[in-house]
Every structure is written in structure tokens, then in C-alpha cells.
Amino acid sequence: MPKSAENPAESAAGSLVVEGTRIELIERGAGRPLLFLHAENGIEPALSAIEELAKSARVIAPTHPGFGRSELPKGMRSVDDLSYFYLDLLDQLDLRDLTVVGISLGAWLGAEIAVKSTARLSRLVMANAVGIKVGDRETRDIADIFALTEPEYLDIAYCDPNVGRRDYAALPEGEVLAAARAREATARFAWSPYFHNPRLKSRLHRIRIPTLFLWGTHDRMLSEAYGRAYCAMIPGARFELIERAGHFPHQEQPTVFAEKVLAFAAGK
Amino acid sequence: MKVYQFTEQPYFPTWNDHSGSLRVNLLNRKCDPRIAADLFHRYYDELQLSDELGLDIMLNEHHQTATCMSSTVVVGLAVLSRITKRARLLVLGYPIGHRPDPLRCAEELSTIDVISRGRLDMGFIKGVPYEFPASNQNPVGVMDRFWEALDFIIKAMTTHDEVFNWEGEYLHYRQVNVWPRVWQEPHPPIWTTTGSTSQARLLGERGYVMATLGSGYNTRPLYDAYRRGYLAKRRKAPGPDRFAYLGLVAVANDRDEARKRGDLVAGYLRSSGIVHVPFRNPPGFLSVEDNARLLRGQTPPRSYTKDRRVISMHSATVEDLIAAGILFCGTPDEVYDQIVDFCGYCGGMGNLLMMGHAGFLTHEQTVDNLTLFSREVYPRLKEWKQPDAQRAAAEAMAEQAPHPAASTRPGDLVDATITAN
Numbered sequence: 001m002p003k004s005a006e007n008p009a010e011s012a013a014g015s016l017v018v019e020g021t022r023i024e025l026i027e028r029g030a031g032r033p034l035l036f037l038h039a040e041n042g043i044e045p046a047l048s049a050i051e052e053l054a055k056s057a058r059v060i061a062p063t064h065p066g067f068g069r070s071e072l073p074k075g076m077r078s079v080d081d082l083s084y085f086y087l088d089l090l091d092q093l094d095l096r097d098l099t100v101v102g103i104s105l106g107a108w109l110g111a112e113i114a115v116k117s118t119a120r121l122s123r124l125v126m127a128n129a130v131g132i133k134v135g136d137r138e139t140r141d142i143a144d145i146f147a148l149t150e151p152e153y154l155d156i157a158y159c160d161p162n163v164g165r166r167d168y169a170a171l172p173e174g175e176v177l178a179a180a181r182a183r184e185a186t187a188r189f190a191w192s193p194y195f196h197n198p199r200l201k202s203r204l205h206r207i208r209i210p211t212l213f214l215w216g217t218h219d220r221m222l223s224e225a226y227g228r229a230y231c232a233m234i235p236g237a238r239f240e241l242i243e244r245a246g247h248f249p250h251q252e253q254p255t256v257f258a259e260k261v262l263a264f265a266a267g268k
Numbered sequence: 269m270k271v272y273q274f275t276e277q278p279y280f281p282t283w284n285d286h287s288g289s290l291r292v293n294l295l296n297r298k299c300d301p302r303i304a305a306d307l308f309h310r311y312y313d314e315l316q317l318s319d320e321l322g323l324d325i326m327l328n329e330h331h332q333t334a335t336c337m338s339s340t341v342v343v344g345l346a347v348l349s350r351i352t353k354r355a356r357l358l359v360l361g362y363p364i365g366h367r368p369d370p371l372r373c374a375e376e377l378s379t380i381d382v383i384s385r386g387r388l389d390m391g392f393i394k395g396v397p398y399e400f401p402a403s404n405q406n407p408v409g410v411m412d413r414f415w416e417a418l419d420f421i422i423k424a425m426t427t428h429d430e431v432f433n434w435e436g437e438y439l440h441y442r443q444v445n446v447w448p449r450v451w452q453e454p455h456p457p458i459w460t461t462t463g464s465t466s467q468a469r470l471l472g473e474r475g476y477v478m479a480t481l482g483s484g485y486n487t488r489p490l491y492d493a494y495r496r497g498y499l500a501k502r503r504k505a506p507g508p509d510r511f512a513y514l515g516l517v518a519v520a521n522d523r524d525e526a527r528k529r530g531d532l533v534a535g536y537l538r539s540s541g542i543v544h545v546p547f548r549n550p551p552g553f554l555s556v557e558d559n560a561r562l563l564r565g566q567t568p569p570r571s572y573t574k575d576r577r578v579i580s581m582h583s584a585t586v587e588d589l590i591a592a593g594i595l596f597c598g599t600p601d602e603v604y605d606q607i608v609d610f611c612g613y614c615g616g617m618g619n620l621l622m623m624g625h626a627g628f629l630t631h632e633q634t635v636d637n638l639t640l641f642s643r644e645v646y647p648r649l650k651e652w653k654q655p656d657a658q659r660a661a662a663e664a665m666a667e668q669a670p671h672p673a674a675s676t677r678p679g680d681l682v683d684a685t686i687t688a689n
Contacts, residue, residue: 075437077409147293147401147546168563180559184408187551191406 013043016062018089023070024063029054032265034099035090036061037106039248040190042182043068044175045164046103049250052258057099057265062089064109066185068178079105079131079189080197083112090120099265101125103250105190108197111234114211115203124207125261126230127214128222128247130195132204134229142195143221146187158246159218204233211237212264216245216252269611269618269649272358273318273638274326274514275625276336276536277311277344279304283334283535283627289544291333291398304337312347314625314634319352321642326358326621331402335539342376349384357384360459360479360512360621361393364421365414366403371441373417374424378450386451391459391479392418398543400550408552413438418458425455459512465493472497472506479512479621482537482581484592485574487513491614492664505661508611508618508654515610516595516623519603519640529637530586530597535627537594541582574613600644607645608652615660620649 016025026043028050034057038046043063053059065085066072076082086109090098098121102110108131114124135141145153154161168176213231215224224241231239240260245252282298283290315325325348329341338344341359348357357380367373381388394414400407416436423432424446431445450456459477462468471478472494480490491511498506516536518529541548549562561567569578573591581594589595593610596603611617624641625634 146550147544149545169565173560176560176563177556180556180563183551183559184556187406188408191408191551192404 013063016089016092018085018092019073021065021071021073021085023065024068026050026059026061028059028061029057031057032099033058033060033095033097034101034261034265035086035095037086037100037102037109038064038067039102039104039106039250040182040186041164041248041251042178044178045248045251048254049257052254053101053261055258056262060093060095062086064106064185066188067182069174072185077188078197079109079112080199082109082189083116086113087117095120097122099123099125099261101127101261102129103127104130104247105186105195107131108195108200111200111204111207112197114207114209115200118207118209121209123265124209124211125214125264126211127242127249127257128216128219129213129227129230130190130222131197132201132230132233133193133196133198134226141222141226144194145221146191156220156246157248159216159244159252163252164248201233205235207234207237210264212260213237213239214242214249214257214260215239216242216247216249218244218246221247269508269620269652269654270324270356271620271622271641271646271649272324272326272356272512273315273625274328274621274623275311275314276328276330276623277308277338278536278539278627279307279334279337280535280627283539286334286542288542289547290335290539290542291330291544292401292547293332293544294334296332298334308337310631311625312344312351314631314638315348316351317635318624318638319348319355321638322354322646323622323638323642324356324358325352326360328360329363330396331399333398335536342380345380345388346383349380349387352384352387355387356389357387358389358391358459358621360389360391361395361461362391363395363399363403364392364417365394365410366399366405367417370417370420370439371424371444371446374421374446377421377456378425378446378448381451381456382448384451386456388452388456389459389477390456391461391477392421393461397550397553398547400553401547406552407550410552422455422458425450462490465489468493469497472499472510473501475501475506475510477510477512477619479514479619481514481621482571482594483513484571484581484594485576485610485613486570486572487593487614487617489667491617491660492667495615495661495664499661499665505657507657508616511614511617512619512621513610513614513617514621514623515593515607516589516597516626517603517620517637517641518595518597519600519637519645521599521640523599523602526598526602527586529629529633530589530595532629532633533597533623533626534584534586534589534595535629536623537581537589538583539627600640603641604645604648607649611652612655615663616654616657618654 013024013026050061063070100110107126107129111131154164158164211234215227231237242249242253250257286294327341327344329338330336331339416438431443434441461479468490478494516533518533520526571579571581571592579588579592590597596606624638
């Protein structure tokens with residue numbers, strides 16, 4: 001495992017062992033339980049959103065296996081594998097009446113969990129979700145981020161690319177290692193089929209809990225049409241836009257993001 | 269010493285007409301199949317000449333690139349199996365981690381071994397970073413797949429009296445029984461490449477022929493790591509035949525003409541790194557620790573001259589490439605001295621992988637280069653006495669100094685040509 005860094009956010013994170021695999025876990029706030037599933041860029045960019053959510057909920061924010069300083073179980077290679085890991089985690093923590101919130105890869109993971117069992121779930125929030133194929137075989141639904149330079153990537157992923165830019169030379173070592181690990185873990189789970197599971201689409205009808213799609217309007221890694229098509233496959237799911245945000249609305253608009261999630265979790 | 273002639277079979281007519289990338293995304297509209305056909309036939313003629321001159325032959329493959337038209341090395345091996353008479357045919361390498369069907373690889377290579385009547389050397393490699401966008405194989409975990417494919421191919425080539433079952437992590441077959449059966453027993457020799465000492469040691473333990481490329485006067489630590497691994501398993505020192513080195517070669521009777529040829533052959537090094545930036549370092553290709561260092565802008569130096577000056581092989585002058593042992597260039601006497609000096613430094617090296625053609629070197633220049641080398645240099649190299657293997661191994665055991673490894677992940681094989689920036 002990478003060495004720990006002198007970073008307040010990291011040192012505040014606890015850990016949890018699920019079926020022999022130790023992962024990082026942040027727990028904040030009190031009240032209704034909310035499982036936060038981070039995006040492909042890891043937990044650090046989500047810390048502001050987690051703080052906002054923790055004002056009115058008990059936020060449980062694990063770092064996915066293979067990301068950050070979380071271990072990776074042998075043989076784990078797909079988001080489908082990840083979803084079983086999280087079903088074990090829900091059992092272990094005996095979470096009930098849970099709101100699951102995921103962004104991008106985390107939203108895909110949320111859907112993979114929900115199609116298997118919603119027994120412990122009451123609501124699902126999917127922000128700028130990946131996970132399915134909408135267009136024909138020659139139409140690329142999801143931009144090939146591994147074929148982009150960093151400036152090109154920041155330009156399509158963010159409304160304001162400065163929000164996503166990181167000065168690696170100035171960051172603590174642990175955070176640089178986490179960024180390197182996030183890139184590798186993302187490819188492990190999403191290289192091919194690219195950011196989707198061909199089987200997922202035909203299972204989405206099984207998500208019979210209230211579901212909210214949130215969509216950063218400046219996302220050019222995914223189109224809004226993709227998000228709306230995805231939303232239409234989940235019975236009764238609602239679609240709301242977040243302005244001045246791209247692919248990671250929780251990072252660019254943490255307050256608006258948290259307000260929408262908390263309102264939905266409260267049944268509004 | 270054995271010498272294998274090698275060319276990447278480049279489509280050089282477009283080398284000065286690209287938009288910052290010669291690989292992966294250089295549109296094939298720029299490839300004129302009539303010119304490509306002429307070039308293929310020219311390259312096969314030159315390899316046939318190599319056979320006649322007493323040289324052995326090395327082939328490789330790369331994908332979606334004007335630097336190397338050999339995109340499926342089995343085709344070249346098949347042609348050469350038929351049109352050459354005596355040369356060893358080394359494939360270095362065959363990127364088996366990328367292949368969806370390693371049974372097919374075992375069948376292809378067994379067939380080549382039979383048609384060539386036992387002249388095949390099998391080099392298996394991870395492949396350079398730019399191959400992943402083309403194959404779409406996941407670079408994360410590809411070495412696990414590589415090692416399983418290697419174990420499977422060896423089993424497929426060495427199993428003659430049963431139809432066997434294979435249900436592994438990546439590969440699934442239930443009725444394996446390869447026809448034709450390999451010519452060489454128990455199987456054609458296995459070669460591979462590395463750029464890191466931890467892997468060199470592992471290869472020594474396995475006893476495969478280990479090739480390095482571009483390592484120049486930084487090669488000895490890799491060979492010594494191999495020697496330590498080899499000794500740990502066998503109680504005997506590895507001979508020079510276990511070591512291979514890819515060097516560029518430009519010979520001419522006239523010193524200035526040789527330098528001109530050296531400059532043209534060095535076009536290989538100058539063109540090889542011209543790739544769209546994101547394709548140079550796919551996720552998972554390097555270890556997390558190496559990638560973290562790259563994010564911080566730290567890149568370890570790769571090539572050193574004999575007097576420990578750092579050079580970049582992608583932009584160095586001919587004189588610096590000679591000083592680094594990457595290019596052997598000059599009159600036959602000079603080239604002989606340079607190679608022998610380098611092999612002495614290595615503690616013995618028995619297989620020179622000679623890039624005797626690259627880039628814009630013309631057919632006439634190539635023919636002259638190969639002929640002069642074969643007549644004026646090669647006979648003296650064969651006569652030259654390699655350093656004592658036992659002594660080199662004893663020195664390796666005494667020298668445990670770490671080497672600035674490109675990657676230290678277990679099971680990894682890092683191609684020495686990689687630059688991830």
C-alpha cells in the first residue's frame with residue numbers, strides 16, 4: 001500500500017475490513033444514512049460535497065477497492081465485482097433505508113448494486129452516470145479519455161477546467177499516489193467494454209425505488225441525451241440539471257449538488 | 269557470437285508527413301499499398317541476402333504505425349521460412365498478452381518451426397505502450413495474462429500424448445492438441461526483453477535468453493541481475509548465449525560515409541517516440557509509484573555513455589550514440605572494436621541483434637552495410653573469445669548495487685524503449 005501522507009482529509013479517514021479487504025472510509029454527520037460512491041477521479045475531489053451532505057445526513061463514503069489506499073481483492077476486475085463487494089459492506093454495516101449517491105463510475109456502481117438488491121435501499125441518486133451503451137456500435141457514447149491529453153480532458157470534463165487541474169508537484173505524496181492509483185483502477189474496471197456493462201441495460205427495470213438523475217450541463221464526456229436515455233430505462237426516474245457544472249457536478253457545485261440530493265432523500 | 273539482422277520494415281515515405289504521431293492514429297490514407305508492396309519485397313530481399321551472408325534474422329511487429337509495417341509477424345516468418353535456407357528466425361517479439369487466442373499463437377509458431385525445419389526462436393514480450401489502444405487489451409493486469417499465455421503455449425508445444433484441459437484465470441480450452449507438433453524439442457528457444465533488474469533476475473531464474481535495447485553502457489547491471497537469478501536456480505553461470513543486445517550498426521569503408529549511414533539508421537530512434545502523447549503511457553502500463561513520479565515531473569535517465577554522461581537516445585548525435593553503445597558505427601575495424609569493447613563491458617554477450625537497416629537507408633546502402641559487416645566484421649567477432657562466464661557471474665554476485673529500474677512491479681516486463689513523457 002502507498003505510504004500515508006500528512007494530509008488532514010486523509011488522516012481523518014478511517015478504515016473498514018469487508019470480507020478480508022481493508023478499505024478507507026469516511027463517516028461524517030448524523031441522521032438518515034447516505035452511501036456516497038465516488039467517481040473515477042477518487043475521493044479527494046469529493047470532500048467538499050461530502051461535507052455539505054454531512055450537514056443533514058450520516059454520510060458513509062468509502063474509497064473503492066483499488067483506489068486511494070483501499071486494498072484490491074484478488075481477481076476483482078469489473079464494476080459487477082465491485083457491486084458484490086458493496087452488497088457485503090451494506091450487510092456488514094447493517095445499513096437500512098439507505099440513500100445511495102454515485103457520480104459517473106460511482107453512479108454506474110450504484111445501478112449495479114440496485115439491480116441486484118434494493119432490500120437495504122430507499123433511494124438512488126445517479127449523477128452524470130456511465131454504465132450503459134445507448135448509441136449504435138460505431139457511435140462512441142463516452143469520450144475516450146485515455147486518448148486525450150490532460151488539457152483536452154479537463155476541457156470536456158469540467159465547466160471550469162481550473163477546478164479539475166491539480167498541481168502534482170505541490171500535492172502531498174499520498175494524494176499523487178492516489179491520483180496515479182485512480183487512473184489505474186479506472187482502467188481496470190472500465191477499459192473494455194468501455195465504461196459500460198453490456199448486460200446492465202436489460203436489468204435496469206429491476207430498480208423499483210425512487211431514482212434521481214442529476215446532470216452537470218457542461219459535461220462533454222457524456223451528452224445530456226445519453227443521460228436522459230439512461231434515465232428513461234429506470235421506472236419513474238426523474239432528471240434534473242445542474243448548471244455551471246460538467247461531468248463532476250459534486251466537485252464544481254458541491255452546495256447545489258448536496259441540496260438536491262438531500263431534498264430528494266427527504267422525499268421532496 | 270551470433271548476429272541477427274533486424275529491420276522494423278518501416279513505411280518511411282510518410283515520416284516527414286505526419287501531425288505529431290507516427291503510430292496509432294496516423295491515418296492509413298497516407299499508406300500507398302503499391303509503395304508498401306515494393307518496400308516489403310525490398311525488405312524480404314535484404315533478409316534473404318542476410319541469410320546468404322551467414323547472418324541470422326530477427327522480426328518483430330507493431331500495430332497501426334508507419335514505423336513498422338510488420339503488423340502481423342507470422343506473415344513475415346512464414347515468407348522467410350520458405351525463402352531462407354539456414355538462418356535462425358527470431359521473433360522478438362510476439363506480444364502474447366494482447367492476443368485473444370494464445371492457442372492460435374501456439375499453432376502459428378509450431379507451424380513456422382516445422383516449415384523452417386527447426387529454425388525458430390520465440391521471443392515473447394509485453395509490447396510497447398502504444399499497442400494497447402490498437403489491441404484494446406486492458407493494460408492493467410496484462411502481465412498476468414502474459415504469463416498465463418506463456419505457460420499455456422509451452423504446455424501446448426510440449427504435450428504430445430494427451431489432449432489436455434486448460435481452465436485458467438484468462439484462458440479456457442478443453443481439448444488442446446496442437447498440430448503440427450514443434451520441430452525443436454522440447455520447444456523452440458524462448459527469448460524475452462526487459463529493462464529492469466527485478467525482472468532480469470526472474471528471467472535468469474527461468475533461463476530464457478534476455479535481450480535489452482537502448483540500455484547501452486547501463487546494460488551490465490541488468491545482465492548481472494540475470495546472472496544472479498540464473499545461479500540461484502542452477503549452480504552454474506549463464507554463458508554469453510543467454511544474453512542479447514539490440515544495437516544499431518552502420519559500417520562503411522570510409523569513416524565519413526559510415527557516419528552518414530549511422531545518422532540514417534539512427535532515424536529509427538528519432539522516429540520511434542513520435543506518438544500522440546496520451547498513447548505513450550496507458551494506465552497500468554507502469555507501476556503506480558512510477559506514475560506518481562511522472563506526475564511530479566520526475567523521469568529517471570535511461571541511456572548513459574561509457575563515461576556516465578546521460579543522453580537521450582531519441583535526440584542524441586551520432587557520436588553520442590556511439591559513445592553510449594547504442595550505435596556501432598565506422599569502418600570495419602572501428603565497429604569491431606566498439607562491439608568487442610561493449611561485450612567485454614557486459615561480461616559477455618552472445619547475440620547481437622543488429623539493426624542494419626532503418627529509416628531512410630537506401631537498398632544499396634543496406635546491401636553494402638550488411639555485406640561489409642558480414643565479410644569484414646562478423647568473422648572476427650566469431651573468433652573473439654568471450655569473457656569467462658564464471659568470472660562474470662562471480663563479479664555479479666559481488667555486485668548487488670541496485671539499478672534505476674523502469675518499473676519494479678512483480679512479473680512485469682518493461683521494454684527498454686519506453687519513454688512515458
